[in-house]
Amino acid sequence: MIGADAIIKCLEAENIEVVFGYPGMAIAPFFNSIRDSSIRPILVRSEQNAAHAASGHARINGKAAVCVVTSGPGATNVITGIATAFADSIPLVCITGQVNSELIGSDVFQEADITGAVESFVKYSYLVKDANDIPRIFKEAFFIANTGRRGPVVIDIPVDVQLATVKNYSYPAEITMRTYKPTVKGHAVQIKKVTGELARAKRPIICVGGGIHLSGAASELRDFAERYQVPVVSTMMGIGALPTRHPLYFGMVGNNGKNYANRALDESDLLIMVGARLADRAVNRPEHITKGKILIHIDVDTAEIGKNAGPTIPLVGDAKQIFHQLRELECELTIKHDDWVTTLENYRETMKRTRTPNPAYVDPAVFIRLLADKMTDDSIYVADVGQNQIWSCTYYIVRGGRFLTSGGMGTMGYALPAAMGAKVAAPDRQVVAVCGDGGFQMSMMELATICQHDIPVKIIVFKNNSLGLVREYQHHAYDDRYSCVDLDGSPDLCQIAAAYGLTFLRLHDMNEAEMMIDSFLANDKSVLMECMIDPLDLVKER
């Protein structure tokens, strides 16, 4: 057995069924060995999208997905995808080919120091020097990616190591790492303090982040919120942790969030943050958040607690585990929260923003609501970045499915490849990618991938012929002095769809919206649907 065979064996041992990748000389032995395996390689059209596809796959499958690329430019192209996964704590194992061990450091053809380059975007990285280390390194890599605060791990493997003989291959059953022991269980004393504060609180609120999805704690969250009548708001990454129309859900917080969600956060006297970073987009001035309230911060990563705001009660551990521990403790509420919930319901009813849509175009707000209503209960909605992302966060309704987006890094072009990965992970579920015409053109090449590998992803492009969110920013901050936001020269998407043999739909205004959404969703193949959006439409009217 050679190194490349051992890599395949390791992936099989981790129950990996699919890898997203792009071959090259330095990873040739791997792509040769994969032919003898049942693992399905999916050839993407640009390496960055291999990482995004793996990210979409991992988020739906609940465990690390794999992307495989070659050395040099293959590896550097994948960096944005790795950084995107890192920012959202998505578990990935990224295998990069490397030039011959003896040539490392001599700047030969297609050599790049990838472990050095990705250092600040990975949870960990390996440069494999001995083929006999492959089983241990893969075991560790998957363990690191899938535990604690999830994240990407890079394994850089020189081509000669892939070709070297592996003696006595065996996949380790156990891990021995003296440097890595993630905290899963919450400290009992801290747990007790949480129930103590909850019992006293008049206006408690839970703010959830992506950590709920990562630890699979959605049902535990729901149980906790319902049992104690605690209202829930979420960050962008936390959307869908509780169904949008759940009576206790009060929307997304932050500068792009609902004003009633922010008001709820402000007026609470007990804030329980779970699996959220208190980052700038969710909490405008984190240093002010502790004023007049108790802050309980629950996160699996010790370093996130106290990084942006000092909590009253820090609680380190996995969200799911902590909800289980909280369940075991009896908590007798001294004050019922009914009045508080009623107040928030009132805010939700009265603080709705009104829009003034242009009837000559598609109104994204009404369109997204309509689309959401017609999508299946367990469907997956992937939002790109830009105005489309903000509209999606604001108007999409999650019932039992998922809402995916690049929240931390805000990487344009994420939606299409991530939707592709999600569809591969859940072939029976409806997957819709929603992008703007800017972001779509950053990953449009992946239309070939969905055709080649028969991955029926539904794609919606909001076309306003401009980089809408930047344009909106220039409208507000630079008094309409527009610079480089015009997308003139973009292709006719009807012809693009025809070139790939895809069904194409174009929606000009809301008149035919319902009919067109029906035919868009009824088609069991990939469909490209273009919605004409008013270039002057704003996500925030001032």
Add this chain to the structure above:
Amino acid sequence: MKRIYSVFVENRPGVLCKVTGLFSRRDFNIDSLAVGETEDPSISCMTIVSSGDIRTVEQIEKQLNKKLDIIKVKTFDELSCVSRELILVKVRIKKDRDNRREIMEICELLSAEIVDMSKNQMMIQMCDTTERISLLIKMLQSISIVEVARTGTLALSKCTD
């Protein structure tokens, strides 16, 4: 405020770079750095002196603990540890005004040692606290320093019973 971190790491290539990379990436200061093997050859100890507000010094410890090549981090303030630096200074002996006596006096007063010399130069060694090392440099500056090599701070927490 000043903090001294004893960072026990896997003694492997690339680890130093990961640790210092963390400091630059998060805009933390490194006032001084010293690295050496411990009694266990698979473990190195990095002594890092850093400064910042309370949140920063806490974050440094937490972020260090997150790095997978780091086995253990011990943090202490200046008062709870014994810290030392080592310095080697080469000074020029001025022939016109035979200043050898002057140099030797300074060394005697500060308990520094003369470890090498030639007709025109002397090399002085001193192992002491940062403040006293700085004092030595200050005193020798008037004599014309040729070059200086100085380690980072080494520190261990004070002895306990």
